[in-house]
Amino acid sequence: MEKTINITLKxxxxxxxxxxxxxxxxxxxxISTDSSFLEMxxxxxxxxxxxxxxxxVFDHDCREGICGMCSLYINGHAHGxxxxxxxxxxxxxxxxxxxxxxVEPWRSASFPVIRDLMVDRNAFDKIIQAGGxxxxxxxxxxxxxxxxxxxxxxxxxxxxxSCIGCGACVAACKNGSAMLFVSAKVSQxxxxxxxxxxxxxxxxxxxxxxxxxxxxxxxxxxxCEAECPKNVSIANIARMNxxxxxxxxxx
Amino acid sequence: MTTINSKIPQGALAEKWSDYKSHQKxxxxxxxxRLDIIVVGTGLAGASAAASLxxxxxxxxxxxxxxxxxxxxxxxxxxxxxxxxxxxNDGDSVYRLFYDTIKGGDYRAREANVYRLAEVSNNxxxxxxxxxxxxxxxxxxxxxxxxxxxxxxxxxxYAKGQTGQQLLLGAYSALSRQVNKGSVKLYTRYEMQDxxxxxxxxxxxxxxxxxxxxxxxxxxxxxxxxxxxxxRTFFLSTNAMGSNxxxxxxxxxxxxxxxxxxxxxxxxxxxxxxxxFQSKLTLMSESLRNDGxxxxxxxxxxxxxxxAGKLKPTDIKEEDRDYYLERRYPAxxxxxxxDVASRAAKERCDAGYGVGSTGLAVYLDFSDAIxxxxxxxxxxxxxxxxxxxxxxxxxxxxxxxxxxxPAIHYTMGGIWVDYELxxxxxxxxxxxxxxxxxxxxxxxGASALxxxxxxxxxxxxxxIQNYLADQIQVPRMSTDLPEFSEAEKDVExxxxxxxxxxxxxxxxSIHKELGLVMWDFVGMSRSKESLEEAKKRIKEIKKEFWSxxxxxxxxxxxxxxxxxxxxxxxxxxxxxxxxxxxxxxxxSCGGHFREEYQTPDGEALRNDKDYxxxxxxxxxxxxxxxxxxxxxxxxxxxxxxxxxxxx
Numbered sequence: 001m002e003k004t005i006n007i008t009l010k011x012x013x014x015x016x017x018x019x020x021x022x023x024x025x026x027x028x029x030x031i032s033t034d035s036s037f038l039e040m041x042x043x044x045x046x047x048x049x050x051x052x053x054x055x056x057v058f059d060h061d062c063r064e065g066i067c068g069m070c071s072l073y074i075n076g077h078a079h080g081x082x083x084x085x086x087x088x089x090x091x092x093x094x095x096x097x098x099x100x101x102x103v104e105p106w107r108s109a110s111f112p113v114i115r116d117l118m119v120d121r122n123a124f125d126k127i128i129q130a131g132g133x134x135x136x137x138x139x140x141x142x143x144x145x146x147x148x149x150x151x152x153x154x155x156x157x158x159x160x161x162s163c164i165g166c167g168a169c170v171a172a173c174k175n176g177s178a179m180l181f182v183s184a185k186v187s188q189x190x191x192x193x194x195x196x197x198x199x200x201x202x203x204x205x206x207x208x209x210x211x212x213x214x215x216x217x218x219x220x221x222x223x224c225e226a227e228c229p230k231n232v233s234i235a236n237i238a239r240m241n242x243x244x245x246x247x248x249x250x251x
Numbered sequence: 252m253t254t255i256n257s258k259i260p261q262g263a264l265a266e267k268w269s270d271y272k273s274h275q276k277x278x279x280x281x282x283x284x285r286l287d288i289i290v291v292g293t294g295l296a297g298a299s300a301a302a303s304l305x306x307x308x309x310x311x312x313x314x315x316x317x318x319x320x321x322x323x324x325x326x327x328x329x330x331x332x333x334x335x336x337x338x339x340n341d342g343d344s345v346y347r348l349f350y351d352t353i354k355g356g357d358y359r360a361r362e363a364n365v366y367r368l369a370e371v372s373n374n375x376x377x378x379x380x381x382x383x384x385x386x387x388x389x390x391x392x393x394x395x396x397x398x399x400x401x402x403x404x405x406x407x408x409y410a411k412g413q414t415g416q417q418l419l420l421g422a423y424s425a426l427s428r429q430v431n432k433g434s435v436k437l438y439t440r441y442e443m444q445d446x447x448x449x450x451x452x453x454x455x456x457x458x459x460x461x462x463x464x465x466x467x468x469x470x471x472x473x474x475x476x477x478x479x480x481x482x483r484t485f486f487l488s489t490n491a492m493g494s495n496x497x498x499x500x501x502x503x504x505x506x507x508x509x510x511x512x513x514x515x516x517x518x519x520x521x522x523x524x525x526x527x528f529q530s531k532l533t534l535m536s537e538s539l540r541n542d543g544x545x546x547x548x549x550x551x552x553x554x555x556x557x558x559a560g561k562l563k564p565t566d567i568k569e570e571d572r573d574y575y576l577e578r579r580y581p582a583x584x585x586x587x588x589x590d591v592a593s594r595a596a597k598e599r600c601d602a603g604y605g606v607g608s609t610g611l612a613v614y615l616d617f618s619d620a621i622x623x624x625x626x627x628x629x630x631x632x633x634x635x636x637x638x639x640x641x642x643x644x645x646x647x648x649x650x651x652x653x654x655x656x657p658a659i660h661y662t663m664g665g666i667w668v669d670y671e672l673x674x675x676x677x678x679x680x681x682x683x684x685x686x687x688x689x690x691x692x693x694x695x696g697a698s699a700l701x702x703x704x705x706x707x708x709x710x711x712x713x714x715i716q717n718y719l720a721d722q723i724q725v726p727r728m729s730t731d732l733p734e735f736s737e738a739e740k741d742v743e744x745x746x747x748x749x750x751x752x753x754x755x756x757x758x759x760s761i762h763k764e765l766g767l768v769m770w771d772f773v774g775m776s777r778s779k780e781s782l783e784e785a786k787k788r789i790k791e792i793k794k795e796f797w798s799x800x801x802x803x804x805x806x807x808x809x810x811x812x813x814x815x816x817x818x819x820x821x822x823x824x825x826x827x828x829x830x831x832x833x834x835x836x837x838x839s840c841g842g843h844f845r846e847e848y849q850t851p852d853g854e855a856l857r858n859d860k861d862y863x864x865x866x867x868x869x870x871x872x873x874x875x876x877x878x879x880x881x882x883x884x885x886x887x888x889x890x891x892x893x894x895x896x897x898x
Binding site: 032034035036038039040042043046048049050052053054055057059060061062063064065066067068069082084085089091093114115118120121122124125128129130131132133134135136137138139141142143144145148149150151154155157158161162164165188189192194195 | 299302303306317318319320321322324326327336338374376377378379380381382383385386387388389390391392393394410411413415416417420423424425427428430431437439462491492493525526528529530531533534638639642643645708709712757759760801803804809811812
């Protein structure tokens with residue numbers, strides 16, 4: 001049965017990347033515990049619009065946990081207190097009546113704030129552009145069943161490939177490291193024969209780009225893995241390090 | 252009278268596409284570099300087209316509204332992608348995939364297009380595997396398949412419940428490779444506002460930079476649009492919050508025909524509506540119908556007790572359950588096509604057998620599958636879907652059956668294109684869900700991914716060259732030309748007008764009102780009366796919107812309310828088109844069900860004599876009703892029948 005709660009919301013507001021930001025506090029009454037976190041923000045925005053104020057800007061799109069667009073840091077956790085979900089799948093039933101909820105954008109030098117809770121994650125695209133692919137053109141490829149792939153490898157590649165590129169790993173990491181994101185793509189392709197061909201060149205290019213863009217290094221705190229909404233494992237980071245060292249040794 | 256030329260090649264069905272490719276005009280490599288192509292959208296169709304065109308050597312400009320191409324809504328497709336590989340040795344073939352798709356679409360698609368789609372389906376799987384898409388595999392290392400609605404073979408390839416994600420990431424990778432090479436330039440967080448037409452040909456676009464609010468001009472020798480469907484006309488749908496139909500409306504107002512707007516797909520298995528604050532509906536993949544059984548109580552008093560919270564579904568004995576799909580359609584059972592399954596659910600709920608607190612839900616039950624296969628197997632197959640359900644509904648589907656209800660999911664209608672995927676405006680191409688082409692009046696499960704990638708990888712990169720071959724002498728044009736200035740001015744004026752209304756209502760409140768009208772009067776079943784009512788109400792909503800909407804913020808800055816308002820203005824136009832198209836089509840077919848036209852046992856009653864055509868709506872100006880043009884659908888190769896999933 002539907003229940004409602006009253007909450008206090010502290011939201012980060014920031015006009016632009018170079019401007020100073022601050023928390024703004026809002027009181028919200030009768031929020032249905034069946035509503036999602038973003039639907040709660042919709043209710044708040046609707047209220048702001050009716051008061052002639054500008055709504056809070058936040059990224060969101062599919063609202064079913066797969067596009068990777070939503071990116072809120074809630075009460076000190078990337079995507080909030082629930083496990084294995086993105087912000088859009090977080091529901092208000094995870095909060096208590098009377099609770100104060102703090103909402104911030106991803107905080108990382110590599111993800112500058114665009115406005116309020118919206119950040120620029122273009123750096124992730126640049127890392128993929130540096131080498132996160134197999135170099136095949138459309139057409140002229142062999143039959144899909146011509147190379148058998150062990151189910152274990154295929155499943156492991158799939159687990160790595162389930163990364164949604166949301167950036168929670170970077171936001172959660174004290175070093176602002178993108179290693180979980182990069183290693184997920186490196187692993188997926190290194191595990192499959194189709195990606196194996198370029199594995200050495202790929203890992204070098206992607207790591208170089210990651211460093212160039214100012215992401216930090218990994219110190220094995222495992223915060224990224226804990227906060228990843230898709231449960232991408234840090235075993236991928238170990239695999240990437242192995243791939244990287246082997247590639248460098250052959251240079 | 253304008254005549255419609257679909258440019259379908261002559262000859263035998265199975266040879267049309269290879270004949271076309273053998274004789275079409277091509278552009279040589281040196282000339283490709285001198286030609287610019289704009290691709291709007293980075294979903295399966297847009298990203299695969301932009302990547303493939305870049306590989307060929309064209310100079311591509313690729314736009315998307317999200318912060319990254321990888322976020323396009325194709326990412327959310329769950330279940331799978333069809334292909335006629337016949338890896339399962341169960342009797343599949345290109346012809347059978349073609350036939351199932353035509354029949355599934357209730358004989359309202361072109362034979363030649365659908366055959367081509369079935370033909371290239373196999374290339375898509377090969378391509379994706381080469382890109383490193385981790386499709387599900389058997390222990391022997393070969394690809395696994397499952398079944399989807401409307402087919403008696405297992406031809407659906409899948410990657411857990413995230414097939415759309417994996418295919419899109421494959422296309423995104425290919426696209427990223429071209430961006431790195433410099434053949435594709437990406438414009439993220441940009442939204443097209445208009446298409447620029449010069450001397451009857453599409454020559455560029457006007458786009459709004461969503462971060463700065465700046466209106467910018469872009470030239471190209473041809474414009475390709477792959478921006479998806481217009482399901483969010485209904486406000487609540489399975490589409491993403493940003494999905495919109497504005498590109499289609501812009502094209503329509505520039506002379507492209509809007510085809511079959513009333514053909515919208517209502518997906519039978521979505522999490523039911525539960526509150527006013529709700530922003531979207533979540534799909535539960537059709538693949539669940541492989542193992543889940545759909546039922547409602549046989550006795551009305553049981554249904555009433557469940558609605559009142561006095562009984563639980565697990566309290567209902569086996570003999571008191573009505574597995575209505577298995578009862579009505581023994582041959583296909585729970586795997587009937589979506590339109591059939593949706594209507595059957597509505598029929599039971601309308602008759603008073605619905606469950607859930609609202610009575611607008613039916614059960615999707617896995618207890619048989621769990622008993623037969625074990626919970627682990629079910630978890631391996633559908634684990635992520637079960638988890639998603641549990642997070643939203645707060646109920647464990649391994650123990651209690653899921654509750655589901657139909658919701659708007661996909662639009663078969665869209666901008667009319669010929670065999671070359673070109674609209675009635677020269678140089679303007681529409682691909683993927685944005686066009687109307689291949690699914691007729693109802694799309695089969697796992698066919699959207701197939702069509703999006705077929706268009707982008709294997710059809711458009713050929714057919715666009717037949718157009719561009721004549722354009723190699725055309726130099727790059729200046730965006731200072733009067734056509735660009737005028738288009739830009741029109742966009743600016745429209746935005747100013749919207750901002751200056753300064754009314755009382757938020758964009759979302761008007762959108763929700765439109766959505767309810769669409770669902771109640773242009774939804775799962777329609778009648779002359781309901782559609783007349785819809786026309787009247789949509790006109791009122793349009794008036795209300797243009798006189799009473801309130802958009803805070805600034806014009807020349809990031810403004811999410813303004814973005815929504817611009818899209819809603821177009822959804823209102825589309826809603827109206829859907830209503831008049833549904834009113835015109837005095838028959839029931841596929842997803843279009845007119846209450847007046849049904850068989851004695853409640854099935855859709857098609858009228859091939861009078862309505863075997865594509866309805867193409869031509870824009871005639873702001874204050875005029877659009878003109879209806881008809882592209883006849885001549886079936887040369889197969890005999891149309893009453894669709895039958897019973898035996």
